[in-house]
Every structure is written in C-alpha cells, then in structure tokens.
Amino acid sequence: xxxxxxxxxxxxxxxxxxxxxxxxxxxxxxxxxxxxxxxxxxxxxxxxxxxxxxxxxxxxxxxxxxxxxxxxxxxxxxxxxxxxxxxxxxxxxxxxxxxxxxxxxxxxxxxxxxxxxxxxxxxxxxxxxxxxxxxxxxxxxxxxxxxxxxxxxxxxxxxxxxxxxxxxxxxxxxxxxxxxxxxxxxxxxxxxxxxxxxxxxxxxxxxxxxxxxxxxxxxxxxxxxxxxxxxxxxxxxxxxxxxxxxxxxxxxxxxxxxxxxxxxxxxxxxxxxxxxxxxxxxxxxxxxxxxxxxxxxxxxxxxxxxxxxxxxxxxxxxxx
Amino acid sequence: xxxxxxxxxxxxxxxxxxxxxxxxxxxxxxxxxxxxxxxxxxxxxxxxxxxxxxxxxxxxxxxxxxxxxxxxxxxxxxxxxxxxxxxxxxxxxxxxxxxxxxxxxxxxxxxxxxxxxxxxxxxxxxxxxxxxxxxxxxxxxxxxxxxxxxxxxxxxxxxxxxxxxxxxxxxxxxxxxxxxxxxxxxxxxxxxxxxxxxxxxxxxxxxxxxxxxxxxxxxxxxxxxxxxxxxxxxxxxxxxxxxxxxxxxxxxxxxxxxxxxxxxxxxxxxxxxxxxxxxxxxxxxxxxxxxxxxxxxxxxxxxxxxxxxxxxxxxxxxxxxxxxxxxxxxxxxxxxxxxxxxxxxxxxxxxxxxxxxxxxxxxxxxxxxxxxxxxxxxxxxxxxxxxxxxxxxxxxxxxxx
Numbered sequence: 001x002x003x004x005x006x007x008x009x010x011x012x013x014x015x016x017x018x019x020x021x022x023x024x025x026x027x028x029x030x031x032x033x034x035x036x037x038x039x040x041x042x043x044x045x046x047x048x049x050x051x052x053x054x055x056x057x058x059x060x061x062x063x064x065x066x067x068x069x070x071x072x073x074x075x076x077x078x079x080x081x082x083x084x085x086x087x088x089x090x091x092x093x094x095x096x097x098x099x100x101x102x103x104x105x106x107x108x109x110x111x112x113x114x115x116x117x118x119x120x121x122x123x124x125x126x127x128x129x130x131x132x133x134x135x136x137x138x139x140x141x142x143x144x145x146x147x148x149x150x151x152x153x154x155x156x157x158x159x160x161x162x163x164x165x166x167x168x169x170x171x172x173x174x175x176x177x178x179x180x181x182x183x184x185x186x187x188x189x190x191x192x193x194x195x196x197x198x199x200x201x202x203x204x205x206x207x208x209x210x211x212x213x214x215x216x217x218x219x220x221x222x223x224x225x226x227x228x229x230x231x232x233x234x235x236x237x238x239x240x241x242x243x244x245x246x247x248x249x250x251x252x253x254x255x256x257x258x259x260x261x262x263x264x265x266x267x268x269x270x271x272x273x274x275x276x277x278x279x280x281x282x283x284x285x286x287x288x289x290x291x292x293x294x295x296x297x298x299x300x301x302x303x304x305x306x307x308x309x310x311x312x313x314x315x316x317x318x319x320x
Numbered sequence: 321x322x323x324x325x326x327x328x329x330x331x332x333x334x335x336x337x338x339x340x341x342x343x344x345x346x347x348x349x350x351x352x353x354x355x356x357x358x359x360x361x362x363x364x365x366x367x368x369x370x371x372x373x374x375x376x377x378x379x380x381x382x383x384x385x386x387x388x389x390x391x392x393x394x395x396x397x398x399x400x401x402x403x404x405x406x407x408x409x410x411x412x413x414x415x416x417x418x419x420x421x422x423x424x425x426x427x428x429x430x431x432x433x434x435x436x437x438x439x440x441x442x443x444x445x446x447x448x449x450x451x452x453x454x455x456x457x458x459x460x461x462x463x464x465x466x467x468x469x470x471x472x473x474x475x476x477x478x479x480x481x482x483x484x485x486x487x488x489x490x491x492x493x494x495x496x497x498x499x500x501x502x503x504x505x506x507x508x509x510x511x512x513x514x515x516x517x518x519x520x521x522x523x524x525x526x527x528x529x530x531x532x533x534x535x536x537x538x539x540x541x542x543x544x545x546x547x548x549x550x551x552x553x554x555x556x557x558x559x560x561x562x563x564x565x566x567x568x569x570x571x572x573x574x575x576x577x578x579x580x581x582x583x584x585x586x587x588x589x590x591x592x593x594x595x596x597x598x599x600x601x602x603x604x605x606x607x608x609x610x611x612x613x614x615x616x617x618x619x620x621x622x623x624x625x626x627x628x629x630x631x632x633x634x635x636x637x638x639x640x641x642x643x644x645x646x647x648x649x650x651x652x653x654x655x656x657x658x659x660x661x662x663x664x665x666x667x668x669x670x671x672x673x674x675x676x677x678x679x680x681x682x683x684x685x686x687x688x689x690x691x692x693x694x695x696x697x698x699x700x701x702x703x704x705x706x707x708x709x710x711x712x713x714x715x716x717x718x719x720x721x
Contacts (some may be wrong), residue, residue: 017617024619025529031521032530036591038586042553045560107697112339120336132347134620138706140352141676143378143695148687149681150357189343215329217363218336243550245650247675250681276654293556300550307507312403 043147046297050290058084058284069291074257075273080285088270090258095269095299097261098176099241106181106237110188111223111230117189118196119218129191137186145247148179153251160264171253179251180244184237191236195229196222213310225311231311235304242300244269270296355698361495365452366693369496370662373454376554378435378447378488385434389427394566399424400476406430407479409455414495421472423490425451438487478570495690497697500663500676503577506664507652507672508645510581511588512638513564518585519592523675526593527600528622546590551651558583558655580656584645588594592637592645599633600626632687635712643705646698649674658682673698 053064061084072087113133117126153170156178160167199222205218223230253266254276260267268276274289274296387406395401395563395709401408406427425588426432432449449455458475459465460482466475522543530536562579566572574581603626612618656677660672664670670677673694680691 017619021618024622025525028521028525028529031518032525035518035522035537035589038589039542039545039549041561042549042557042586046553046556047456049556049560072571088573104502110341112336113343115611116336116340120333123409129343132344134706135703136347138345138702140649140698140702142647142649142677143350143698144355146681146688146691146695147353149686151349151353185343185346213325213329215332219332239548239550242553245550245552246678248651250678251617271650274552275650290556293553295552296554300548304548305540310539320470 024099045111046290046293050292050294051289053086053284053291055288058211058287061284064284064288064291070295073259075268076256081283086274086288086291088292091268091270091273091292092295092299093259094173094255094267095242095271095296096303097259098173098180098267098269099238099268099303101173101177102241103238104178105177105235106184109181110185110233110237112122113185113189114192114196114239115218115223118193119222133189133193135188137190141183141244141247144179144183145250146278148175148251149180152178156167156264159239165264167252168266171206171251171266172264173260173267175251176248176267176269180241183244183247184240186279187240188233190236191233192226192230195226195233199225224271227314228311231307231314235307235311238303238307240301241304242296243271245275248272249275270299326355351699353694357689358694358696359390360688361693362696365493366496367501368498369493371492371496371660371664373494375439375491376447376489378449378490379433380440380485381436384431384484385429387427387430389429392427394423395425397592398472400473401425402476402479403694405430405432405479407449407476410475411472414454414493414698417519419468420454420470421456421475422493423449423451423455426451428457430596432488435488445462449488449490450492452493453490454493455488457487457489459485459486459489460484461578466655479643496691497673497676497694498693499660499664500671500673501655502664503661503670503710504646504672506577506666507581507584508642510577510666511584511670512641513644514581515585515588515592515641516634516638520596521587522589523593523600524622524627527597529618543590543593546586548703551587551648552582552654554587555654557586558576558651561653565663575669577656577664577668580652583651583655584648587648587651588615588644591640595637595640596630596633599630611613632712633713636709637704639709639712643702646672647674648672649678683705 003227054066054069055063057063061082064084069086069088070092071089073090074085074087075091076087077083077085113129117129117133121129153177155170155173156166156172157170160170160172203219203221203225207221208214210219249268249272252268252272254272255266255268258265258267262289271294275294384403389403389406391401391403392408392647395408396410399408399410406428407423407721409421410418410424412422416624430449435447435449437445437447442639445584455468455475457465460478461484463478463482466478498650524539526536530539532719544645558573558579562582563575566579566582567574570578608626611621616624618637652672654676656671658671658675659669660676660679661668661670677691677694677698678688681693
C-alpha cells in the first residue's frame with residue numbers, strides 16, 4: 001500500500017503541499033468556468049424554448065408564423081391556448097418608443113445634474129446631491145412602480161381629464177415614460193458625473209484663459225469633452241429602460257394591439273407582455289414568452305450597437 | 321462682459337440648478353409618498369401576522385364558567401368591557417378601511433378561552449379567542465344576533481344580558497406579511513450560500529491563479545456580459561433551467577424557493593465577483609511574495625495572507641447582494657411565482673417582500689396602503705444596507721492607508 005503511494009508520488013513528482021495547490025486551483029478554476037458558462041446556458045436555453053413555437057406544431061395549433069410574429073399589430077388573434085396568431089411588431093415599436101422618450105427626459109436632467117454636482121455646486125451641496133443620486137439608484141424598481149401607480153398615474157389621470165382626454169386610470173405612454181426616466185436618472189447622473197470629472201484641467205483652464213466665462217466653459221468645453229462618457233451613460237440608461245419589467249407592468253395598462261404613439265394611450269412593452277397573465281406552465285401561451293424574451297434581447301443588442309456606433313461618430317469629433 | 325452674456329450665463333446656471341432640484345424632488349417625493357401611505361399600517365403586528373385571515377366558529381358545550389375578573393384599569397374610553405364574559409371590544413378599521421370590532425383584551429378566566437370548534441368534526445376540539453381577533457357576529461338563543469355594524473358598545477351590552485351563546489364567528493387579523501418576510505429571509509440565506517462561495521472562488525481564481533491569456537480574458541468578458549442582461553431574462557432562465565432542475569432532484573413539484581435562489585445567485589455572481597476582485601487587486605504584491613518566501617504554498621498564501629485582507633470587500637459584496645435580493649422582483653415572479661403564502665416551505669411557491677408588493681398592486685382593487693407599508697420596510701432595509709456599505713468601505717480605506 002505504502003509502496004504504491006510512494007510510486008504515485010514519484011510519478012507525480014509532487015509533495016502533499018503541491019497536490020493541495022493543484023486541488024484548490026482546480027476547484028477555483030471550475031467555479032470560474034461555471035460562472036462564465038452561465039451566460040451561455042441562458043442563451044442556449046432561452047433560444048431553444050423561444051424557437052420552439054416557430055418550428056413545432058404546438059399541439060395542433062399550428063406553427064407561429066415568424067414574419068407575422070415580428071410585424072403583427074395584435075398580440076393574439078383568438079383566445080389563449082386556442083390560437084397561434086401571435087404578433088409583437090407593435091410591442092417592439094412601443095418598447096423602443098418609450099425608451100427613447102424616457103431618455104429625452106432623463107438625459108438632459110441627468111447630465112445637467114451631473115454638471116451641477118461636478119462643477120457648479122459648492123462642495124457640501126455636491127456631497128449631499130451625490131448621496132441623493134446614490135439613494136435613488138438604490139431604490140428597488142418595484143418601489144418606483146408603486147410610486148408610479150400611486151402618484152404618477154393619479155397626476156396623469158387628472159391632467160388628462162383637465163385637457164379633456166380619456167385615459168384609463170392614468171395608465172398611459174406618458175406615465176410609463178415618466179417612471180422609466182425617474183429610474184434611469186441616477187444611472188445617467190452617476191456615470192456622466194464621472195465623465196465630467198475626468199475632463200482634463202488644462203482644457204478647462206485654456207478655455208478660461210481665452211476669456212470664456214465659467215458657465216460658457218462648463219457648457220461648451222467641459223460637456224463637449226465629456227460627451228463620449230455621457231453617451232455611455234445614455235446607453236446604460238436605455239438598457240435599463242428597455243429591460244425594466246415590474247414597474248412598467250404597473251403603469252403601462254397592457255394594451256393588446258397597437259402601436260400606441262399617443263401620449264395618453266395605454267401601451268405595453270416587451271417586458272410587461274411577458275409578465276402578463278402568466279398562469280400555465282405548459283403550452284404555447286407559456287412558450288411564446290421565451291420568444292418575446294429573445295426579441296427583447298435582440299432589441300437591446302441592436303440598440304446598443306446603434307448607440308455605440310453613434311457614440312463613435314460623435315466621440316471622434318475633436319473638441320480641442 | 322456684455323449684459324447679454326451675463327443673462328445667458330445666469331440662464332444656463334439656472335437650468336443646472338433646476339435639474340439638480342428635480343433629482344432631489346424625485347427622491348423626496350418617493351420617500352414622502354411611501355412614508356405617508358405606508359406608515360399608518362406599520363406596526364409589529366403586521367410583521368408577524370398571517371396574510372390570509374382564518375375563520376372560526378365557536379360554540380359552548382354544557383355549563384359556562386363565567387369570568388370573575390373585574391374591569392382592568394388600563395382600558396381606554398373606546399374599549400367596552402363585559403366583566404361576566406371577561407372580554408373587552410373596541411371599534412376599529414381594517415386594512416381596507418371597513419369597520420370591524422377587535423378584541424382588545426381578554427381575561428384569563430374568560431369563557432371564550434374554552435369553546436369548541438363548530439367547524440371541526442372532533443367534539444373535543446377547543447378554540448380560543450385571542451387579543452387582536454376580529455369578532456364579526458355573536459348569535460344567541462333568544463335574542464337577535466349582535467353584528468359588527470351595530471358597534472362594540474352594543475355588542476358588549478347584549479353580552480351582559482345573556483347567559484348562553486349559540487355561536488361566535490370571529491377571524492384572525494389578516495393582511496400581515498409574516499410569510500413574505502420569512503420567504504425573503506430564506507431566499508437571502510439560500511442565495512448567499514450558493515452565490516458567495518462561487519463568486520469568491522471565481523474572483524480568487526481570476527486574480528490569483530489565472531494566467532493572463534485569452535481564455536482568462538474570455539471568462540472575464542463572459543461574466544461581464546451578465547451585468548447587462550435584464551432581470552426578467554434571468555427569470556426566464558430560472559423558469560427554463562432551475563425550476564425543472566429542482567423539480568427533478570428535490571420533492572418540489574412547482575416553482576420553489578430553491579429555484580428562485582439559484583436564479584438570484586446567477587444575478588448576483590457578477591456583483592460579488594467584481595467587488596471581491598476589486599478588493600483583491602488593491603492588496604500589495606509584497607504580501608504575497610513575503611508569504612511565499614516564508615515557505616507557504618500558493619493555497620496557504622491565498623487563504624492566510626490574501627483573503628483576510630479582502631474581507632471588507634467581501635462584506636461589501638454581501639451587503640450589496642442582500643440589497644439586490646430584497647429589491648429583485650421581475651426574476652422572482654418567474655422563478656418562484658406570485659402566490660402569497662403564510663406557510664412557507666422552501667419546496668413550494670411563495671413571495672418575497674418585493675413580489676408581495678407586485679401581487680398586491682396587480683390585484684383588483686390594488687391595496688396601495690399595505691404595498692406602501694412593505695415598500696417602507698424595504699426602503700428602510702436598503703438604506704441601512706447602504707449606510708453599512710459606506711461604513712465598511714470607509715474603515716477599509718483607512719486600514720489600507
């Protein structure tokens with residue numbers, strides 16, 4: 001027995017300490033491999049599940065037509081579990097429309113707040129504001145949703161009544177946009193602030209030396225030099241707006257057809273559609289959510305690619 | 321400087337002030353809303369009550385031993401006491417705003433402490449009215465029934481005139497969040513057990529063991545990609561991978577807390593890995609080389625010399641992770657379900673606090689009060705965690721310096 005052990009040791013040529021090293025290294029390496037493979041597992045499983053409705057006959061309901069699915073203007077023609085006529089075309093438009101609108105609100109506010117914190121405010125005030133932004137980003141999305149349905153819906157409803165428009169209890173495009181812009185505000189502010197802070201001091205001093213005022217310098221030089229970082233914050237903000245689910249589902253109103261372009265129309269996004277009416281755990285009405293999930297991931301990916309392209313175009317313009 | 325220039329500058333300054341003000345307003349209005357709507361229901365009873373109320377029908381068998389306890393001194397003006405039955409009642413409003421009659425005091429020798437359960441086939445079964453129960457009606461043999469809408473005072477007056485009762489209908493107070501609180505705690509525990517070792521090991525591997533080559537870079541960028549995935553996609557993954565997996569290897573037969581924890585663990589992995597790596601990176605290489613030079617092997621160096629210095633980073637990661645678990649809703653709706661439960665089992669469905677809010681808001685009509693109370697609890701916890709993170713990192717920084 002001892003001889004064989006001795007033999008093994010000689011073959012391996014390693015001491016006990018070194019063997020432990022190899023073991024520990026192996027365990028840690030396997031952990032790293034598992035962590036890295038999770039994203040691959042996600043992609044594989046969601047793709048398999050999401051593609052099924054298009055290639056199987058769905059228990060006699062027939063294949064879902066992929067062209068109709070991507071361009072459809074009605075979520076489902078017929079009753080759930082008895083029809084395969086799904087469409088998400090209008091939901092894709094809704095989702096992108098809402099995300100861009102919310103960016104149009106959160107972007108200027110966020111960037112200007114960042115500028116205020118980084119350059120304008122006295123130190124104490126900027127510490128206070130930074131804490132405010134941190135707290136805003138720590139608030140869970142469901143609380144934003146609750147705030148949306150408790151306050152923003154009421155405001156929108158009253159405003160719509162004031163101008164004489166019918167709104168379904170305030171559930172509308174504008175309510176969703178407001179909730180989402182509130183949610184992406186801290187992300188945009190925090191990242192823009194870092195970008196603004198990292199602008200070189202010499203550029204700023206150069207501008208001041210040329211006779212520009214402090215405010216002129218802040219707006220024309222500092223913001224322009226930080227625009228690559230500011231654009232990065234916009235990309236993250238849009239990502240958050242596109243992927244947000246629970247808060248949106250509480251204020252969107254879940255329309256079944258569209259697209260909804262009017263500000264006071266009820267609407268639906270890819271995420272809110274996925275959350276709606278999840279009762280069964282088998283069948284087409286369940287599987288189709290994975291297809292919507294794939295569409296969501298593709299929409300996020302495409303938006304990222306487009307925005308990154310724009311960022312490169314914009315960022316390459318020299319400001320010096 | 322021209323006047324026009326000055327005006328322009330003032331205008332531009334002004335809009336930065338306004339923007340900053342909007343952020344402050346947003347935060348304060350969220351807090352105010354949650355606090356105003358939620359604080360009225362916030363009490364300790366809420367934390368330990370069941371969500372679903374239970375109905376009881378009590379009756380008396382044979383002779384009744386009446387209470388001998390005199391009226392206690394500490395009863396308030398709106399509490400009415402029957403010394404014969406040893407019970408004090410008061411009018412109140414429930415969480416939906418309906419009038420109810422609550423038992424505010426019950427003496428030790430009250431006949432209501434020894435009733436039989438009319439809903440049970442077992443004749444020996446005994447049920448007890450407890451303080452906090454809601455009495456909805458008391459019916460007698462030779463008198464009209466006392467109902468909630470006549471108020472507590474009349475009910476006590478009726479009680480004082482009778483010597484026998486046909487039936488007492490009462491319910492336990494519902495609307496509590498004990499089940500969701502318990503679920504949240506279970507989920508936090510399970511998720512951390514799954515995610516922390518995995519994340520820390522990965523971080524150590526990447527920072528201490530891995531060579532700088534393409535494979536390591538690939539692993540890094542794959543993990544980085546996880547941060548960009550929206551949580552609802554993780555939910556789908558939980559539904560497609562972890563729910564069937566847990567059904568196959570445990571006794572669960574539906575979505576359950578384990579599948580939920582696994583889903584959350586995946587969400588947390590990049591957070592834990594990054595935070596741990598950050599703290600490993602700032603540890604000076606001298607520490608490692610000194611340990612190795614003293615004859616320690618790589619394992620000893622990692623566990624004895626490097627890891628202890630990385631503790632603050634790991635603690636920060638844990639606190640951030642707990643915050644994320646408490647706040648997560650979309651992924652859990654898919655991975656655990658939305659049924660609010662009082663009897664929590666890790667093999668069954670139930671809701672965390674966040675999902676509880678979502679379920680309440682999706683109900684018709686939505687219960688905003690209770691939802692806000694839960695939101696208030698969540699906000700308090702999240703804020704406390706944030707402060708803790710700051711304290712830990714402050715301590716950490718002073719230690720390194």
